[in-house]
Amino acid sequence: MTVTITPRPTVVHTEPGYEGANIRTWIGFKHFLYLVEQGVLRWLRDQGAGAGELYLRHGLGLEIVESSVQLPAVLELDDEVRAEVTAATDNLLNVRLVSTRDGQEVTALRGRVRVALVRERTAETYRRAPGGLDALEVPELAAATTVRHPDHRSLAPGETAEDVLGAEPGAHLWSWRAPYFYCHYSDRVQHSGFVRALEEVVDRFLADRGISVGRLLTERSWIPVVSRSHLQLVEAARMEETVHTVFTVTDILRGVLFDGRMRCHVQRGDRLVQVAQARILHGYAIAAGPGAGGMAELDDEVVAALRGDRR
Numbered sequence: 216m217t218v219t220i221t222p223r224p225t226v227v228h229t230e231p232g233y234e235g236a237n238i239r240t241w242i243g244f245k246h247f248l249y250l251v252e253q254g255v256l257r258w259l260r261d262q263g264a265g266a267g268e269l270y271l272r273h274g275l276g277l278e279i280v281e282s283s284v285q286l287p288a289v290l291e292l293d294d295e296v297r298a299e300v301t302a303a304t305d306n307l308l309n310v311r312l313v314s315t316r317d318g319q320e321v322t323a324l325r326g327r328v329r330v331a332l333v334r335e336r337t338a339e340t341y342r343r344a345p346g347g348l349d350a351l352e353v354p355e356l357a358a359a360t361t362v363r364h365p366d367h368r369s370l371a372p373g374e375t376a377e378d379v380l381g382a383e384p385g386a387h388l389w390s391w392r393a394p395y396f397y398c399h400y401s402d403r404v405q406h407s408g409f410v411r412a413l414e415e416v417v418d419r420f421l422a423d424r425g426i427s428v429g430r431l432l433t434e435r436s437w438i439p440v441v442s443r444s445h446l447q448l449v450e451a452a453r454m455e456e457t458v459h460t461v462f463t464v465t466d467i468l469r470g471v472l473f474d475g476r477m478r479c480h481v482q483r484g485d486r487l488v489q490v491a492q493a494r495i496l497h498g499y500a501i502a503a504g505p506g507a508g509g510m511a512e513l514d515d516e517v518v519a520a521l522r523g524d525r526r
Contacts, residue, residue, distance in 0.1 A: 220302050220347040225258040227298040231290050238432065239502065242290040244441035245410045247324050248282060251310050252407060254298035255279060255328060258308060264345055273345070274338030275352060276399055277330060279406035280359045283445045284326030290314060296323070305350040306330055306359070331359035337401045356403065357450045365449050366478060368487040376459045376482050383461060385523035387420040390459045393452055403451040404458070409491045410446060413477050416462040417495065420475075424520040437499040437511050442472070444495045452490040456481045464521045471510045472498045473521050 235246030256266055259277060266277040290296065294314040301309045312324035332344050332351045344352040353359045368379060381388040395401075397408030421427050421439075431437040452458055459480045466474040479491040499511040513521070 220262055222302060223261075224299050224301040225254060225261045227254050227257045227300075229253055229296050229298060231292060231294060231296065233292070235290075236292045238438050240292040241438070242292065242294075243414070244286060244444065245407075245414050247284070247286060247290065247312060248410050248444075249407065250296055250298050250312055251282065251284070251300075251324065251326075251328060252279065254300040254310060255308060255330060257298075258300040258302075259330075262348060264348060269332060269344070269348075270335060270338060270400060272340070272342065273332075274335050274341035275332040275344055276335045276338075278333050278356060278359070278399065278448070279328050280331050280356065280448045281329035281361055281446065282326065282406065282410075283328075283443075284310070284324050285443045286324050286441055288314075288321045288323045289440075290323050294323075303327065329359070329361065331356070333359070335400050335402065355451070356448060360447060360449045362447050362449045362489075362492065366480070366489040366492075368480070370482070370485045370487065372485075376457075376480065376487055379487065380459050380461050380478075380480065383463065385463050387416070387423055387462045388459065389416050389419050389462070390457050393454055393456050393458050395454055398454045401454070403453055404490070406446065406448060409448065409479065409493070412458070412460055412479065412491075413444070413446065413493050413495060416460050416477055417475065417497070420462045420464075421520075424523070426517055426520045431499065431517075432502075435511070436501060436503040436507075438502050440498055440500045442496045442498060444493060446491065446493040448491050449489045452479065452481050458490065459487070464523070467513065467518055467521065468496075470512050472496055473513070 231242040231246050235242040269275045297313045299311045303309045308328050331353050334354050393404050397404050399405040462477050464473050464475050475495050477493040480487040501511050
């Protein structure tokens with residue numbers, strides 16, 4: 216089979232998932248990335264080899280190992296979306312999501328994703344990637360990461376992951392079992408699994424700080440919105456391993472946005488192995504009342520909670 220990567224853009228016409236309409240009819244940020252994933256899968260098929268064929272015939276698994284996106288506009292439940300994917304370099308793809316409002320095209324997402332074809336240890340056969348896709352092939356997930364200095368750590372005798380990771384200033388630690396439905400190919404947590412973890416750890420962080428999404432929505436009509444995110448896979452997290460996830464707010468920007476960092480580790484023996492990391496930029500949109508449609512200014516109570524002040 217001969218495959219040649221084409222410079223022509225891949226275009227997918229699709230719609231947001233109903234699951235994403237959690238607050239009014241606006242679509243949550245992880246569903247933007249689900250639509251990107253649809254575009255990437257179609258892009259791969261447009262090169263002549265789909266993800267299923269690559270696994271069954273070549274023992275290779277498509278993985279999004281990095282995503283860096285900006286979300287300049289909302290997506291609505293009834294939007295029809297055009298996902299555009301274009302090859303940038305050997306393993307980087309440019310992505311864009313576009314919808315139409317009042318006859319005008321609106322860009323809801325723009326960014327880049329990095330992809331790899333990982334040699335799968337669960338596959339029954341192996342052949343090199345076909346044609347122009349061979350530049351994407353790596354022997355394992357860790358070989359595709361762009362994280363130059365992974366945050367691997369050693370545990371002293373008697374120390375636990377909670378002792379080490381939970382001690383970071385302002386950190387919120389959440390440990391979860393990696394379920395099979397977050398995984399690829401009976402083996403490892405996929406990109407979208409960590410997207411889901413990123414959304415959940417932020418939700419848990421806010422609730423732990425006393426400013427849960429439900430509280431601010433009820434009391435102030437504030438709706439959390441994401442304006443950008445950057446997620447990187449580092450090493451494989453295996454099915455049913457415990458993923459220790461730490462979220463920390465690193466900065467408050469212009470009094471209306473907060474920048475946060477997620478890091479994920481698994482414990483193997485006396486080592487904590489970093490498996491993923493992310494940055495995410497949040498703000499709050501005002502859904503009703505004075506200022507509806509604008510961005511909320513973060514007052515002292517909210518800023519103190521985000522910074523981890525306990526009063």
